[in-house]
Amino acid sequence: MFYLWYVLIFLRIVLVFSSIRIINQYEKGLVFTLGKFTGIRNPGLNLVVPIIQRMVVVDMRVRTVDIQKQQVMTKDNVPVDVNGVVFFKVNKVDDAIIKVQDYEYAIAQYAQTALRDVIGGMTLDTVLVERQQIGE
Numbered sequence: 001m002f003y004l005w006y007v008l009i010f011l012r013i014v015l016v017f018s019s020i021r022i023i024n025q026y027e028k029g030l031v032f033t034l035g036k037f038t039g040i041r042n043p044g045l046n047l048v049v050p051i052i053q054r055m056v057v058v059d060m061r062v063r064t065v066d067i068q069k070q071q072v073m074t075k076d077n078v079p080v081d082v083n084g085v086v087f088f089k090v091n092k093v094d095d096a097i098i099k100v101q102d103y104e105y106a107i108a109q110y111a112q113t114a115l116r117d118v119i120g121g122m123t124l125d126t127v128l129v130e131r132q133q134i135g136e
Helices: 002-018 093-098 103-119 125-131 131-135
Strands: 022-024 029-035 036-041 044-045 053-059 063-073 079-088
Touching: 002 022, 002 103, 022 029, 036 093, 053 093, 063 103, 079 103, 125 131
Parallel strands: none
Antiparallel strands: 022 044, 029 036, 029 053, 063 079
């Protein structure tokens, strides 16, 4: 009986420590209670109920995605090798996690498609002259 109290006290301590989540200044956390979105947690010390709640932490800093080198046909049927870099920042954490399965992959694919579309609608001379405008 005496050991039972020690076990109960130990389990309570473990429960308290497992409910503590620390979110860094550049992150935000989404809390799901039994699978349903229940709120956004800001940086600092946060508590979640173990087993019942789960927290997904999202980086809010500017991120980069590399667009791999690929061959694109211009409007005048000249093959051009292009690559690029996309800079993005998550503004709405709940939309990024709940509405999109993998937002980084989605942004990379969208940027790759947009780059192909822009270059495919231009002639080779235009691509060479207006590189700055294409980048924007």
